Amino acid sequence: AKQGYRSVDDIKKDGTIKIGVFSDKHPFGYVDKNGKYQGYDIELANRIGKDLGVKVKLVSTEAANRIEYLKTNKVDIILANFTVTDERKEEVDFALPYMNVSLGVVSPTKKVITSLDNWNKNDKLIVISGTTAETYVTKNYPNIPLQKYDTYANAKNALENGNGAAWLNDNTEVLSFAKSTKGFTVGIPTLGSQDKIAPAVTKGNSDLKKWIDNEIKSLNKEDFFSKDYDKTLASVYGKEYKSTIVIK
Amino acid sequence: MTILSLEHVTKKYGDFTVFNDLDLKINEGEVTLIIGPSGSGKSTLLRCLNRLEDIDEGEITFHDAPIKSETHLRENVGMVFQSYELFPHLNVLDNMTLSPRIVQKRSRKEAEQEALSLLERVGLKDKAKSFPHELSGGQRQRVAIVRSLCMHPEVLLFDEVTASLDPEMVKEVLDVILDLADEGKTMVIVTHEMAFARAVADRIIFIDGGRVVEEGHPEDFFTHPKTERAQQFLQNLTYKRRKRL
Amino acid sequence: MTILSLEHVTKKYGDFTVFNDLDLKINEGEVTLIIGPSGSGKSTLLRCLNRLEDIDEGEITFHDAPIKSETHLRENVGMVFQSYELFPHLNVLDNMTLSPRIVQKRSRKEAEQEALSLLERVGLKDKAKSFPHELSGGQRQRVAIVRSLCMHPEVLLFDEVTASLDPEMVKEVLDVILDLADEGKTMVIVTHEMAFARAVADRIIFIDGGRVVEEGHPEDFFTHPKTERAQQFLQNLTYKRRKRL
Amino acid sequence: MRVDVILEYLPLYLKAALLSAGIGLSSIVLAILIGMIASMILYYRIPFLKRIISFYVEVSRNTPLMIQLFFIYYGLPKIGIATSPLVCGIVGLSFLGGGYMCESIRGGLESISESQVESAMALGMNKKQTMRYVILPQALRASLSGLVANMIFMLKETSVLSAVSLMDLMFTAKDLIGLYYKTTEALFLLVVFYLLILTPVILLGHLAERRLTYGKMGV
Amino acid sequence: MAKWGFDLLFQGQNLSRLLEGLTLALYISAIAVVLSLVLGIILGIAQVKGHPLIRTIMRGYVHFIQIMPQLVLLFIAYFGLRAFAINLSPEMASIIVFTMWGTGEMSDLVRGAIVSMDHHQYESGLALGMSSRQVYIHVVIPQIAKRLIPLSMNLITRMIKTTSLLLMIGVVDIIKVSQQIIETNRLASPNGAFGIYLVVFMLYFISCYPISILARYLEKKWRI
Numbered sequence A: 001a002k003q004g005y006r007s008v009d010d011i012k013k014d015g016t017i018k019i020g021v022f023s024d025k026h027p028f029g030y031v032d033k034n035g036k037y038q039g040y041d042i043e044l045a046n047r048i049g050k051d052l053g054v055k056v057k058l059v060s061t062e063a064a065n066r067i068e069y070l071k072t073n074k075v076d077i078i079l080a081n082f083t084v085t086d087e088r089k090e091e092v093d094f095a096l097p098y099m100n101v102s103l104g105v106v107s108p109t110k111k112v113i114t115s116l117d118n119w120n121k122n123d124k125l126i127v128i129s130g131t132t133a134e135t136y137v138t139k140n141y142p143n144i145p146l147q148k149y150d151t152y153a154n155a156k157n158a159l160e161n162g163n164g165a166a167w168l169n170d171n172t173e174v175l176s177f178a179k180s181t182k183g184f185t186v187g188i189p190t191l192g193s194q195d196k197i198a199p200a201v202t203k204g205n206s207d208l209k210k211w212i213d214n215e216i217k218s219l220n221k222e223d224f225f226s227k228d229y230d231k232t233l234a235s236v237y238g239k240e241y242k243s244t245i246v247i248k
Numbered sequence B, C: 001m002t003i004l005s006l007e008h009v010t011k012k013y014g015d016f017t018v019f020n021d022l023d024l025k026i027n028e029g030e031v032t033l034i035i036g037p038s039g040s041g042k043s044t045l046l047r048c049l050n051r052l053e054d055i056d057e058g059e060i061t062f063h064d065a066p067i068k069s070e071t072h073l074r075e076n077v078g079m080v081f082q083s084y085e086l087f088p089h090l091n092v093l094d095n096m097t098l099s100p101r102i103v104q105k106r107s108r109k110e111a112e113q114e115a116l117s118l119l120e121r122v123g124l125k126d127k128a129k130s131f132p133h134e135l136s137g138g139q140r141q142r143v144a145i146v147r148s149l150c151m152h153p154e155v156l157l158f159d160e161v162t163a164s165l166d167p168e169m170v171k172e173v174l175d176v177i178l179d180l181a182d183e184g185k186t187m188v189i190v191t192h193e194m195a196f197a198r199a200v201a202d203r204i205i206f207i208d209g210g211r212v213v214e215e216g217h218p219e220d221f222f223t224h225p226k227t228e229r230a231q232q233f234l235q236n237l238t239y240k241r242r243k244r245l
Numbered sequence D: 001m002r003v004d005v006i007l008e009y010l011p012l013y014l015k016a017a018l019l020s021a022g023i024g025l026s027s028i029v030l031a032i033l034i035g036m037i038a039s040m041i042l043y044y045r046i047p048f049l050k051r052i053i054s055f056y057v058e059v060s061r062n063t064p065l066m067i068q069l070f071f072i073y074y075g076l077p078k079i080g081i082a083t084s085p086l087v088c089g090i091v092g093l094s095f096l097g098g099g100y101m102c103e104s105i106r107g108g109l110e111s112i113s114e115s116q117v118e119s120a121m122a123l124g125m126n127k128k129q130t131m132r133y134v135i136l137p138q139a140l141r142a143s144l145s146g147l148v149a150n151m152i153f154m155l156k157e158t159s160v161l162s163a164v165s166l167m168d169l170m171f172t173a174k175d176l177i178g179l180y181y182k183t184t185e186a187l188f189l190l191v192v193f194y195l196l197i198l199t200p201v202i203l204l205g206h207l208a209e210r211r212l213t214y215g216k217m218g219v
Numbered sequence E: 001m002a003k004w005g006f007d008l009l010f011q012g013q014n015l016s017r018l019l020e021g022l023t024l025a026l027y028i029s030a031i032a033v034v035l036s037l038v039l040g041i042i043l044g045i046a047q048v049k050g051h052p053l054i055r056t057i058m059r060g061y062v063h064f065i066q067i068m069p070q071l072v073l074l075f076i077a078y079f080g081l082r083a084f085a086i087n088l089s090p091e092m093a094s095i096i097v098f099t100m101w102g103t104g105e106m107s108d109l110v111r112g113a114i115v116s117m118d119h120h121q122y123e124s125g126l127a128l129g130m131s132s133r134q135v136y137i138h139v140v141i142p143q144i145a146k147r148l149i150p151l152s153m154n155l156i157t158r159m160i161k162t163t164s165l166l167l168m169i170g171v172v173d174i175i176k177v178s179q180q181i182i183e184t185n186r187l188a189s190p191n192g193a194f195g196i197y198l199v200v201f202m203l204y205f206i207s208c209y210p211i212s213i214l215a216r217y218l219e220k221k222w223r224i
């Protein structure tokens, strides 16, 4: 096909779908010690493969190259905690959302940051390159010095090692980090607008997008995401966040 | 009988004329010594004789006939250089037999037999399997000489073959050449070893500025040089203290 | 008057003894020529004389007194080597004045004046600002000789200073040394140029296997060597064709 | 390719280029210092120290900068040695470059023939004077082409610094691709800026080599 | 052990996953090296004997390859080639970039070796009556080959080291695997970054060091 992307039929014919996911974003997309992908996004990815009747090939992506992966057709779908934004809509097509998200800030308990106003110029705010968090501060707090990382693993390590005063990211992510790391607190649980996370396909691939839309509708009917939450997220966030995260 | 001859040969490097309208005959069985100051064109002359250098004008004849092909000429006119010219990746025997085998298509066995007997003659039979870097400078030059003998050339050209050798080794190499002279080999030799030149030469050719300045019998040349230029040249080889306290 | 003397000197490289219990006196104003086959220990002997080599036994005295310090000895005993020993990163003048300035703490001006007049003597005044790589081999060696003169040494040691020169250049360097001899400089010279040795020497010392085999006046040595070893050595410098066709 | 996009990105790249070049140059200075000291230790065969230096040279030359940086920046803080990205970048690049510089300078030192040392001594110089006035100036010239090659190599290696969140050229390009998806423009500027940084060094290197080396050393 | 995070190595398949990451790196560089050797020799000879236009183009190419950081080349191949509707897997992109890079470097080495061949060698071949072609086959090329072997081994170690950059274009290489391991075990083993990265450091060293040693040994042995 000249446009490069693959329709549902193409994928079925090929027998394998390529889905871009995170491999270092616990608990949404990560690799366990046996080398197997696990997480909230991965459940959905596997289910899509099952319902299409094809094998799933998971491709590890990073925040900054998710759009490139679609544009260069290295994957058919991005299922890497991809927040819907207007800028991104110009570049890719989003299907129906499957998760709520907003931004949040985590910082050391010793020196909790509760607001981004009055930021101390000598402190660095950690963000991940190519995320909505980066866009948000760049637009709303252009004076905050940023320290950008390209992977979740590096960003978290840096925060732990004291290389930044706080980390701004999806609130789901910062919450999970605070829960799994001693000495860190989420000082700002929500920031900016409420956003949605949705699967994305290459711009113009309406055929695949339509299929995913239908899939998500029917998955909602059978309460798939609720079960997914229980299976992959509950152990981190507890029951109480289910209503905030999962889209009904 | 003339084997090689240069007739009206002119050789230039770019604008610089090394020689102009030069004539030279190399006769069978004769040992010709070419001497002259540095830069006078001795090496260039030898290199023209086996066509490693193209000439600009004139003719080179081999047995009074124009040259068929350069490789044919070079097969028959062997040349040994100042040094460093054994092939470092081959042992002594392979150095000697490579060309006989690939150029003259001789069998390895026959070529090796000849090579070994030549090595024996110059006292290096036990070095047949050695590599060049395992030999002394004098040994290397002796191998280089017998390597060119392996091709059965009619004429041998030697260009300062002892110039980069220790004095001790000069003798061992020059003795090999003396031997070849005794045997009647046709040779053209460029050297700075005047004692050797005087002993080995049948004919001395003194060149300067690309011209043959003087030519003659060695004893005449060394004891009574005719030209002023040659006298001056030989003067350089003697020393005198002016006063002694 | 004796300037330098070796007394019962033994020098070893590891297990290998270069000389054993050697005695040698260098007298003021005398030109001593050391000759001998390769590996006989000539260079080692010179190097011991200015303590570039440590000796294993015996004593070296300078003006009949034990040596104060090595640098003091070397200031007074200049040495010129086979070649490649001008400092390539300095021009001729700086080559000559470096040591007078940093070792003898002389002023740059005074040192340069002397250097220039020495250069003039050897015909190289116009090369003062040239770098070594811009000079011919012969010019380089002449600079090396006057460089060591800049330190006002009492004795000069020369180790085969013409060995790596083109024959044309040998003469120009040896003439400088002849000049110094005429002036009465004390010198110890190792050379393979026998014609030069014969002309310049006040005394010839022939060594072989680390021993002084023969010692004497140059004419006696060259015309009537007493020992068989010396005869054989001189024999090596002559060539003879056995038969002539 | 859109010119307005390029113009818009230009200031960001300029800033990044300054960072890349700044870290590159300061690391080069440090690396040469490390290289000089290390090569002296090897040249004089100082016992024990020379073993440590050889080990250091092997490690720095046989591991990628990326891993060196990861280990310094993410690993070492776990045992209490924390560094800022800038310090880590300079330390890592100097650690790498020092090994290369050491090898080049040592090659230069060893290329100075024994007869040079001896003629200096024969002129009455002591060891220190010989090193200072005779060996070192020649050795540095002899190793010049190696040193220049190492400088170019180190400047190229700055591209890896993005791994420790330094906003260098590489990271800027990647970041802009991730933020605004203008891949062609971002990559074009990346190539242009690396050419801008490296070309002068290469030209200066050629110039210095022509000025400072003499046809054939010592001949 | 646990304190420094070495324990992670022995959990599940972690160690073998790391080794798999390394194997991939070695595999990519091995393919690239073989291709570079073959292409480099051909293009190197072309740089000496080829048509002047070819030589100019080749020189330009070699210069560009030598100036550009390998990471930039990887980015261009991986993201940039989309402009030409060429789509590469990260592994494919890296093999292509490594091969193009290696070919450039190798051809330069070959060119240098030919140019620096002692002219006397060529002439003494001719003086023995060999044709120009025979001299090339029997004298020049065998000597060049010997000189090139240690140099190309150095190229191999450089390639292996450069595989550490593959992470940046999304190849799941040894570093990515380490990040995954560290990330998954953040809670249980907070110091994983130290132990795991140190192990990766050593694995690279173990892969490159023997090749460097061998290259140096051969270089010394064959320098005549």
Ligand SMILES: Nc1ncnc2c1ncn2[C@@H]1O[C@H](COP(=O)(O)OP(=O)(O)OP(=O)(O)O)[C@@H](O)[C@H]1O
Pocket: B013, B016, B018, B036, B037, B038, B039, B040, B041, B042, B043, B044, B045
């Ligand atoms: N390839 C060349 N290109 C230009 N000029 C050359 C070349 N080879 C030699 N010459 C010049 O030709 C002249 C003769 O050189 P040639 O080497 O024949 O002299 P020579 O008598 O052998 O000297 P030497 O005794 O130093 O070996 C010299 O002036 C030299 O500079």
Ligand SMILES: Nc1ncnc2c1ncn2[C@@H]1O[C@H](COP(=O)(O)OP(=O)(O)OP(=O)(O)O)[C@@H](O)[C@H]1O
Pocket: B166, C013, C016, C018, C036, C037, C038, C039, C040, C041, C042, C043, C044, C045
């Ligand atoms: N550094 C060294 N280590 C071991 N042996 C050495 C060393 N220098 C010289 N020798 C040995 O000492 C002996 C004397 O050497 P020396 O250089 O003094 O001889 P020479 O008479 O100057 O010879 P030539 O005429 O070749 O210069 C030789 O057998 C040589 O092999």
Ligand SMILES: [Mg+2]
Pocket: B042, B043, B044, B160
């Ligand atoms: Mg010549």
Ligand SMILES: [Mg+2]
Pocket: C042, C043, C044, C159, C160
């Ligand atoms: Mg000697």
